[in-house]
Amino acid sequence: MDNFSNTEIDLNALPQYQEVEYQPVSKKYLIKTNISTGIFMLFVFAGWGALVYNGVGYYYTAISLIFILLFFSFRFWNNFKLQQNYGYALREKDILYKRGFLVNSTTVIPFNRIQHASVSRDMFDKFLEISSVQVFTAGGSGSDISIPGLKPEEAFQLKEALAGKLSENDS
Numbered sequence: 783m784d785n786f787s788n789t790e791i792d793l794n795a796l797p798q799y800q801e802v803e804y805q806p807v808s809k810k811y812l813i814k815t816n817i818s819t820g821i822f823m824l825f826v827f828a829g830w831g832a833l834v835y836n837g838v839g840y841y842y843t844a845i846s847l848i849f850i851l852l853f854f855s856f857r858f859w860n861n862f863k864l865q866q867n868y869g870y871a872l873r874e875k876d877i878l879y880k881r882g883f884l885v886n887s888t889t890v891i892p893f894n895r896i897q898h899a900s901v902s903r904d905m906f907d908k909f910l911e912i913s914s915v916q917v918f919t920a921g922g923s924g925s926d927i928s929i930p931g932l933k934p935e936e937a938f939q940l941k942e943a944l945a946g947k948l949s950e951n952d953s
Contacts, residue, residue, distance in 0.1 A: 802878055804869025809912040811931025817906060819857045826850055860884075870929050872943060877917065879927045883950040889927050893947040895919045901937045913937035917944065 784817035830850060834843050864884040871878045877896075880888040895916045909915055913934045934939065 807868040807931030815861040900945040
């Protein structure tokens with residue numbers, strides 16, 4: 783026990799994630815989020831139309847229409863603002879992913895915690911020619927980060943780069 787030490791770490795000497803240059807996601811991801819919001823909006827307007835058809839009352843239908851228009855105006859505006867804040871970066875020892883508009887979030891995952899990474903594409907992704915990369919760490923039941931809106935070749939390169947870093951850590 784004589785050799786035990788627990789020296790203090792200078793926090794200013796640690797690398798700062800705020801100073802990293804992030805790679806943006808594709809603008810096509812904004813199209814995908816707007817399509818999803820538009821489909822949801824169609825269902826909401828169908829429900830509103832049912833209210834109008836059943837004669838709920840002018841006052842209630844007018845108030846609900848104003849609420850619906852405000853809600854979806856905010857959703858489309860929020861989609862646009864979120865698109866501006868998505869980004870990822872690879873550093874020597876970790877991967878960073880930032881997102882959020884009203885509430886910003888940055889996730890930093892060291893390579894020695896990553897179990898595996900995968901690339902996925904849903905129906906809209908295939909149509910828009912984009913992909914998502916999921917990064918899984920030890921102890922998680924799902925992916926710890928999912929980077930959406932990457933070009934397929936960029937997603938594959940990122941997955942391969944992560945796989946290469948994992949094999950370096952295993953050596």
